């Protein structure tokens with residue numbers, strides 16, 4: 001890409017990102033099934049191996065509270081879009097914990113979509129946790145418009161923010177709520193920040209807080225709450241790397257040496273980025289205007 005060209009979605013390169021390597025969750029599922037029969041596995045059992053974000057189930061719990069998913073009255077409507085659902089750990093927990101909900105998982109990478117769908121079929125909630133392998137730049141999400149949208153650590157992969165947020169707004173009902181966890185440029189990014197973000201993190205572009213909020217406003221979102229997470233995410237990513245290294249023998253047995261090296265690179269890179277602190281982490285709550 002020329003230095004001044006507007007980046008497009010195609011510029012995100014997933015090939016260097018350890019946690020997306022095909023087979024990782026299958027290895028973990030095989031490990032789980034060594035000690036628990038498939039018929040007894042529930043969505044919580046699958047959570048740790050599926051989840052690719054920080055702070056365990058906090059994002060999903062926060063989103064459920066913001067969307068008021070415990071309101072199961074007849075007037076309540078809870079069609080939830082999980083945009084960039086990955087292996088769908090959050091979507092399955094939402095569906096399992098909130099019987100009034102129907103969750104649609106949208107995932108762009110076919111091998112991740114297929115693995116997520118298989119994990120959902122194991123826990124028997126496929127009627128309320130549905131999967132679509134969709135690129136929102138090319139086709140509409142089936143089942144739109146939705147009441148709520150959850151999206152955790154996904155938008156950072158997609159440089160064309162104006163087009164993305166307009167597409168996402170189209171997928172929501174007027175007044176629809178969004179809960180997003182994402183990255184932003186908290187301070188000017190160094191050359192090393194940019195190199196690490198574009199490589200193992202597949203994040204070719206980051207806006208500042210001001211730029212991000214402008215994009216949301218132009219796409220028709222209001223009541224934007226912006227909660228900076230660096231103070232909590234840095235200790236988390238430090239602990240994540242330490243725990244991964246402490247379990248080296250187990251991880252080599254489950255994943256093999258090559259995948260462990262890719263995972264170590266990913267966890268280390270994210271830790272270094274948050275340690276330098278120009279990378280920001282944020283929780284965003286907002287609504288599409290009525």
Ligand SMILES: C[S@@+](CC[C@H](N)C(=O)[O-])C[C@H]1O[C@@H](n2cnc3c(N)ncnc32)[C@H](O)[C@@H]1O
Pocket residue numbers: 009050051052053083084085086087088089090106107108109112134135136151152153154157158
């Ligand atoms: C870091 S993972 C997070 C997955 C999940 N939200 C979680 O927290 O466990 C980001 C996911 O977004 C997906 N993704 C990236 N760009 C996407 C797009 N344009 N449409 C749908 N999914 C996308 C990636 O393939 C990946 O599975």
